[in-house]
Amino acid sequence: MIAEIGLAALWLSAALAVLQLVGGFFGARDENNELRALVRPAAVLQAVLCVISFLCLVWVFVITDLSVKLVASHSHSMKPLAFKISGAWANHEGSMLLWITVMAAAGGLIALIERRLPERTMMATLASQAFVAIGFYAFILLASNPFERLSPVPTDGNGLNPLLQDMGVSFHPPTLYIGYVGLSVAFSFALGALMTRNVTPDFARVMRPWVLAAWIFLTIGITAGSYWAYYELGWGGWWFWDPVENASLMPWLAATALLHSASVLAARDALRTWTIMLGVVAFSMSMVGTFLVRSGILTSVHAFAVDPERGSFILALLALYIGGALVVFALRANTIAEGQRFSITSREGALVVNNVALSAILGIVLLGTLYPLLTEAFDVRVSVGPPYFNPVSAIFLVPMLMVLAVGPLLRWRKDSLSRVKWPVVVSGAVTLAVLVAVALLAEIDILPLIGLALAAGVGIASFMPLRGRRLRRTPLAIWGMCIAHFGVAVALFGMAADSAFQQERLVAANVGDTIEIGPWEATLQSISPVAGPNWTAMQADMYYSYEGGDLMEGHPQARSFWAPPGETSEVALITRWNGQLYAAVGNMAEDGRWQLRLWWKPFVTWIWYGGLLIALGGALALVGRVVSDLRRREAEAQGEARAYPDEAEYADYDDESSVPAAETQS
Amino acid sequence: MTSALKPKHQRLVLVIVALVALIGAGVLAAYALRNQASYFYVPADIAANPPEPGQDIRLGGMVEMGSINTADDGVTVHFVVGDGEARVPVTYAGIVPDLFVEGSGVVAEGAMNADGTFVASNLLAKHDENYMPRELEGMTMEEARETVAETYE
Numbered sequence: 154m155i156a157e158i159g160l161a162a163l164w165l166s167a168a169l170a171v172l173q174l175v176g177g178f179f180g181a182r183d184e185n186n187e188l189r190a191l192v193r194p195a196a197v198l199q200a201v202l203c204v205i206s207f208l209c210l211v212w213v214f215v216i217t218d219l220s221v222k223l224v225a226s227h228s229h230s231m232k233p234l235a236f237k238i239s240g241a242w243a244n245h246e247g248s249m250l251l252w253i254t255v256m257a258a259a260g261g262l263i264a265l266i267e268r269r270l271p272e273r274t275m276m277a278t279l280a281s282q283a284f285v286a287i288g289f290y291a292f293i294l295l296a297s298n299p300f301e302r303l304s305p306v307p308t309d310g311n312g313l314n315p316l317l318q319d320m321g322v323s324f325h326p327p328t329l330y331i332g333y334v335g336l337s338v339a340f341s342f343a344l345g346a347l348m349t350r351n352v353t354p355d356f357a358r359v360m361r362p363w364v365l366a367a368w369i370f371l372t373i374g375i376t377a378g379s380y381w382a383y384y385e386l387g388w389g390g391w392w393f394w395d396p397v398e399n400a401s402l403m404p405w406l407a408a409t410a411l412l413h414s415a416s417v418l419a420a421r422d423a424l425r426t427w428t429i430m431l432g433v434v435a436f437s438m439s440m441v442g443t444f445l446v447r448s449g450i451l452t453s454v455h456a457f458a459v460d461p462e463r464g465s466f467i468l469a470l471l472a473l474y475i476g477g478a479l480v481v482f483a484l485r486a487n488t489i490a491e492g493q494r495f496s497i498t499s500r501e502g503a504l505v506v507n508n509v510a511l512s513a514i515l516g517i518v519l520l521g522t523l524y525p526l527l528t529e530a531f532d533v534r535v536s537v538g539p540p541y542f543n544p545v546s547a548i549f550l551v552p553m554l555m556v557l558a559v560g561p562l563l564r565w566r567k568d569s570l571s572r573v574k575w576p577v578v579v580s581g582a583v584t585l586a587v588l589v590a591v592a593l594l595a596e597i598d599i600l601p602l603i604g605l606a607l608a609a610g611v612g613i614a615s616f617m618p619l620r621g622r623r624l625r626r627t628p629l630a631i632w633g634m635c636i637a638h639f640g641v642a643v644a645l646f647g648m649a650a651d652s653a654f655q656q657e658r659l660v661a662a663n664v665g666d667t668i669e670i671g672p673w674e675a676t677l678q679s680i681s682p683v684a685g686p687n688w689t690a691m692q693a694d695m696y697y698s699y700e701g702g703d704l705m706e707g708h709p710q711a712r713s714f715w716a717p718p719g720e721t722s723e724v725a726l727i728t729r730w731n732g733q734l735y736a737a738v739g740n741m742a743e744d745g746r747w748q749l750r751l752w753w754k755p756f757v758t759w760i761w762y763g764g765l766l767i768a769l770g771g772a773l774a775l776v777g778r779v780v781s782d783l784r785r786r787e788a789e790a791q792g793e794a795r796a797y798p799d800e801a802e803y804a805d806y807d808d809e810s811s812v813p814a815a816e817t818q819s
Numbered sequence: 820m821t822s823a824l825k826p827k828h829q830r831l832v833l834v835i836v837a838l839v840a841l842i843g844a845g846v847l848a849a850y851a852l853r854n855q856a857s858y859f860y861v862p863a864d865i866a867a868n869p870p871e872p873g874q875d876i877r878l879g880g881m882v883e884m885g886s887i888n889t890a891d892d893g894v895t896v897h898f899v900v901g902d903g904e905a906r907v908p909v910t911y912a913g914i915v916p917d918l919f920v921e922g923s924g925v926v927a928e929g930a931m932n933a934d935g936t937f938v939a940s941n942l943l944a945k946h947d948e949n950y951m952p953r954e955l956e957g958m959t960m961e962e963a964r965e966t967v968a969e970t971y972e
Contacts, residue, residue, distance in 0.1 A: 387914075388941075491830075494830060497832065497833065502833075505833060505837065509836070509837045509840045509841065510840070512841060513840055513841055513843075513844035514844075516841065516844050516845060516848065517844055517847075517848045520845070520848045520849070520852065521848065521852065524852050524856060525856075528856070533858070534858065534859035535856035535857060535858050535859065536856065536857050536859070536877060537852065537855065537856045537857075538855075538857065538875070540855040540857075540875060541851050541852060541855035541856065544851070545847055545848055545851045548847065549840075549844060659894045659912055659913055659914075660892075660893070660894060661892060661893020661894050722914075737914065739894075739914030739915075740914065740915065742889060742893040742894075743889065744893070746893045748893060748894055748914050750913065750914055
């Protein structure tokens with residue numbers, strides 16, 4: 154019964170999406186059309202129904218209703234409750250339901266609270282949101298029904314892939330999807346603005362918080378996913394340039410570029426066409442990612458639940474939406490008037506460099522990800538990995554980081570480099586000093602070397618924009634920018650330090666042996682069998698001591714699951730502020746020794762702290778923007794004389810922050 | 820310097836700079852892909868057309884029966900990957916995947932060394948059944964070779 158309610162709710166949502174599309178279409182053409190009144194309620198109701206449908210799916214997983222095919226093939230009665238719940242979306246059908254639920258919720262939210270845009274633009278936006286959603290409803294209802302029943306009912310389910318039985322799956326896919334699919338809002342706003350010829354700074358101000366929110370979730374999702382892969386796969390790696398990872402990185406790159414270009418549009422009314430293009434590209438990358446992940450067309454270490462037949466369905470949707478959006482773009486781009494001009498040495502100029510570099514990296518990642526597909530057409534099988542991605546993207550990352558250090562110091566429109574000479578000299582000197590010092594003291598590869606030096610330089614430069622400001626009166630958005638940029642430096646430092654200084658030991662140890670690795674001593678005390686709810690394991694009881702200090706415990710396990718059968722390696726992590734010791738236990742050799750694999754990874758945790766700082770910076774900026782917007786509206790409501798400030802005044806208000814206060818009048 | 824340019828020209832300069840950068844990225848990527856992509860080989864390919872020592876490749880085939888041999892250090896394994904036509908000796912130091920057993924398929928990442936041994940840095944068999952499909956089990960060498968060749972890019 155619950156499953157049928159879920160399915161019915163999903164069909165109803167699809168019907169409401171059609172209504173929303175039709176109403177939105179007429180509403181966008183004619184502001185007085187009465188169908189318009191249906192659009193917002195349809196979007197909100199659709200979100201509610203989708204959430205109900207999703208909760209129904211979670212419920213059948215919680216009670217392990219084995220008459221539902223999806224439960225029978227992906228769950229098991231003995232699985233712990235947390236993994237029964239997360240099991241609902243750790244499979245193809247469930248994750249597509251999560252996808253459409255996020256999409257409907259995003260559409261419902263903008264319908265509910267966004268009132269700042271002209272009504273026609275809003276109608277066009279909601280219509281395109283519905284148009285995209287319809288395709289994915291069709292995909293779920295016709296090709297991936299999560300509520301399909303099974304007869305006869307099996308005695309128990311097949312269980313969940315053991316690698317997915319981890320708290321990571323409770324957290325990582327939902328955050329990633331909120332970010333990924335939340336970008337659909339940027340896509341719809343961009344199309345709405347294009348179709349109603351309303352590409353203005355106001356539009357950018359309206360779009361920006363939504364993009365920012367999606368981007369924050371995407372950042373957290375990628376960070377969490379990276380950490381999860383790091384400890385769950387037992388390889389000690391945190392990024393594999395795997396197609397599934399690239400699928401989440403590409404929308405992030407596009408969304409990061411979009412955030413920065415939307416700032417230019419909001420504050421300075423420039424980069425109009427480009428911002429619209431990025432709005433389209435960002436969500437297109439989300440759809441490309443879904444295609445890559447869900448079609449099974451590329452083999453991946455993270456791939457789960459793949460089915461090539463569904464690939465063609467998603468490919469058709471991709472072609473329809475990306476192609477359609479590009480056609481609208483091509484037809485309407487020439488109606489966008491040229492924006493304000495600016496000098497190359499200006500804040501805008503720096504942001505253009507940022508956008509070009511991000512786009513170039515996006516293109517490099519996209520090419521590298523699709524290249525195996527291209528060569529396969531010629532019957533040549535290749536895989537593309539770090540030897541391609543690392544150096545080629547670094548070529549664009551390095552200048553981008555340099556501009557990141559300088560750009561925020563520049564003024565809008567026109568500035569001279571000599572005005573920001575001192576902060577640039579200081580950051581440059583720090584970079585060079587670290588470069589020389591590290592190169593002399595340690596023998597490390599060129600990329601980690603540059604990474605360490607730039608991390609130091611960018612880390613210092615990221616707080617330079619606060620120079621000369623009264624800190625307590627500095628807008629939150631500026632703090633957000635500084636913290637996010639500092640997060641980039643922190644993450645970069647972690648990546649570079651880990652790849653430069655990590656140490657690895659692989660040994661076969663007897664019980665009682667002590668293994669030295671870097672500053673650590675690890676002792677294998679005993680090996681014993683342990684049992685969990687649906688697994689048994691061999692557990693190594695080990696004690697670790699850092700530079701002869703206090704003993705710390707850590708228990709790596711080699712787990713065997715029985716439903717479905719599978720093995721995982723549960724690693725032991727000993728975390729210090731300056732890095733992590735990573736221990737995995739392997740098989741027993743014939744002579745009774747146990748294989749142990751240990752890594753000392755200096756500063757590796759800084760990678761994820763950096764990711765979280767980036768997200769925190771985004772969150773501060775979001776709060777700052779929303780609060781100042783609410784205040785402005787309050788002020789407008791009180792002082793009717795200033796009902797609608799003129800364009801220039803508006804821009805000043807929004808970006809009073811952009812020029813250090815002390816120098817505004819110089 | 821740029822102030823000497825007319826505004827219209829500034830915009831043009833920006834567009835050209837952006838285009839040059841993006842085209843540069845494309846050319847660079849295409850060039851790097853040709854050199855850095857690691858190609859998939861089965862043992863017969865290696866016999867017919869040996870890759871350069873040190874070049875990153877992936878080797879796929881069947882682990883020959885009776886060929887797995889653990890060295891005295893307890894962590895280095897030697898085994899032979901065959902496809903019915905040719906055989907390649909492989910060395911791997913590390914914890915072998917649980918699905919890595921004699922007579923089943925394996926895909927190894929690594930490079931050939933000068934004396935014709937494949938030094939694997941990674942064995943792909945553990946993390947997803949898609950890397951080591953059950954279809955390979957119980958097949959003849961010939962069928963398995965075909966499946967391996969079809970399955971891994």
